[in-house]
Amino acid sequence: MSIKSTSNDSPSFAEVYTAQRQAKARNEFLERVDFLIDWRPIRTFINKKLNKTAQAKGEATYDGVLMFKILLLEVWYNLSDRAVEERINDSISFGKFLGIDMEHVSPDHSTICRFRNALVEKELWDKLLSMINKQLKKHGIMEIKRGVLVDASIVDSPFSPDGSIRIEVADDREDHRSEEEKIKEQKYMATRCSGKPGVDKEGRWVKKGGKFRFGYKKHIATTDEGLIEGVITTSANVSDTREFVPLIDKIKLPKGVEVLADKGYTSKGNSEHLRQSELTDKIMKKAKRGQALSEEEKEFNRLISKTRSKVERTFGSIRRWFKGGRCRYKGLLKTHGQNILESICHNIKRAPTLIIQLAADTK
Template sequence: MLQPSKQMTASFHAELYKLIPEDHPLRKINEIVDFTFIHDLVRSSYCEHYGRPANEPELLFRLLFLQVLYNLSDERIIQETQVNLAYKWFLGVNPEDNLPDPSQLSRFRNHRLGAGAVDEVLISVVRQCIEKGLVKSKTIIMDSTHTLAASQKQKPLEVLRDAAKRLFRVVVKKHPKLEKKLPKLPGLRKEDQEDAEKIMLQYLANLGETVELLLPDHEGSISEKVRIAKAIVEDERLLANKGIMSAIDPDARFGWKSNTKSFFGYKEHIAMTEEEIITAVEVTEGSSDDGKQFKELLNQTLDAGIEVHEVIADTAYSGKDNLEEMKSKQIQPVVPLNPIVHNGGLRQEGFEYNKDADFVICPAGQHSIRKAVQGSKQSGNSRSLVFYFDTEKCKACPLKEGCFKPGAKSKTYSIRIVA
């Protein structure tokens, strides 16, 4: 049950809050940002009149804010706040008051807020910053950074086995009587790895279909495990070690920081003002193209009320469509032109140029191994940058049909460079 926001009651111990310096960062943040907007944001996820009284959304949200600000875990932020006067003052509680259990932070973050609320939180905070005069520039900076996945990369057989075990376990835990009706995990032989993967793939597909048949109205953790199982079964690149690589974190992918350094996880695409106030965030898999997030970042920024006259970004954002979008909105681009990103001709669907690594990635996840320029400057004709792929990998590729001709000595991908 959602309760109205409570005020801090008078307490003898509240006198201790006078020890917090007036220039403390949390005092400044509290003065500028009104966090009461969170009540309206999460109201629909609470029952307003029935059930046990819930902890205040604003209290939990402020705890999440402190957690991110000081980079603390759920357990650690509760421990630190219990003995930190500034933290408790920021929460609006008395020094002697108890704090929520750490598990409530996870429930609030996942079930009350959810990933979809991030944009609304940003918009609310940015608009307050504008009203308080903190945003004076009309320039937006765009870039991306990477975040490592919370799980380790797995081989296809490990992904399939873990997904099957997790689905089987959660169904049996909630519906013990169904255990005998679920297909049993097959015994796999080590000597035939390829067949073992295919057997496990078939088992996972069969298990998922059985669960949906027995529990057509499944929800919660069962629905999540079923969704993951479906995604793994339908991933054409799985057995080629280029698709889903974790049953725990199926959305994580390999990305590249350079042509020799890779990472397994996600990309965080960010737009921010010159005052370093973040106005938009998009999280994608690690292999995604930075430039494709431009329009969404720009639109989120404009929706927050920021007046944009100039955009500063690197060459990944120099595509023609992005430049045309800025021109249509009378925004000055400060973006170095990359001839491959900006002037490249028609692109074959599924192939993407990675600016950081300077290679092309095919739909199967393989990257080119070398490149060469074809055409002459003197002739006046357009030149092409040709990227070459490893044909041995192409021969065994699950997506080779229509892409790699049997018996071909090479597999190339060309990008036209207009002179």
């Protein structure tokens, strides 16, 4: 903000009034975020990747951190592109967080949408999560103290085909369908989506708890404090077991780290991959047909379950804080971008509490 005084000796009424409003409009959470995160590497990365493309198309270019922060605000405060534009123009605390003074207005909603889509098209989301996590590690959190927790959750899409389901649908944990049934599903979806622009052509049905759900699935790995290290997004009918190895390889764990997961991930292939990667197998035991678990195996499962429950808290927090678990956009890549953005917002939101706990533990 730069409103000039009417004299050289005293501030104008507008300056005094605005300064008073700024003092009253403090947003402690957003101030803590600016303290936690060094935005300079984020700015360099985004501007380098996107500005040349925008200029080539003749579009107005905005600072990468400004636009990225707007997307964070949308998730933290559950705002649409139009709503966040209005809120920025009306909110002193938002303007301060974004570095926009009262003489300037917010980028319009269409610009915000194009920026988010550009991050998707350039496949920058995973790198942004990694960069933010690196910032948090400087504060002593995001460290893998004992191990990582692996789990998956369905992201429901409101853009499902209308009408009854006339195909064999995959179960949530494992897809036991034949190849013929999978081909029938592909043809069925192609027919149902044909000529219907409102349907998400990449979403799929899955059966969980006797109910049919349509959309995608996010597979995540978290620290033992529930902070998200990595995300893979698939259609909802992809089994959890199949994505275990790609997810473990994606987050590049140091040797010896424990990998905790429920019995839905039990397989010889997953255990063998952990052994070859020199990681500690903490996947819960699953009873074999005609062979019950031993008491030792049951106790092993109970111990894993106590720790693994923290990843369930992560899913619950995202649903409660950000109304997550529901697709805002159509398509696999855009949904993956949403999943990553919610993960970034979750990690940053939890960070101050964890830093305070860390300081108390070290006293």
